[in-house]
Amino acid sequence: MKTKSLTAIIYREDDMYIAECPEVGTVDQGATLEEAIANLKEATRLYLEECHLVETTPRLV
Numbered sequence: 929m930k931t932k933s934l935t936a937i938i939y940r941e942d943d944m945y946i947a948e949c950p951e952v953g954t955v956d957q958g959a960t961l962e963e964a965i966a967n968l969k970e971a972t973r974l975y976l977e978e979c980h981l982v983e984t985t986p987r988l989v
Contacts, residue, residue, distance in 0.1 A: 936968055952976065 937948045938961065945964035948955045954972045958964030 934972065936965060938964060 934949050934951050937950060939946055944957045944959060945961050946955065946957050947964040947968035949968060949972050952972050952975060954968060954975050956964065956967035956971045958967050
């Protein structure tokens with residue numbers, strides 16, 4: 929199984945953290961940095977599974 933690392937760009941907007949994965953195009957948010965990252969991982973995993981592009985959880989860096 930190949931491992932692919934994806935980029936996570938995180939910034940603060942008002943009282944929320946916004947997390948984006950530019951390679952896939954997924955975006956999510958969270959009240960904390962940790963929550964935003966966890967939400968982005970889940971959104972990206974679901975997107976890639978739906979597109980049948982990955983069988984496991986992607987590793988965001």
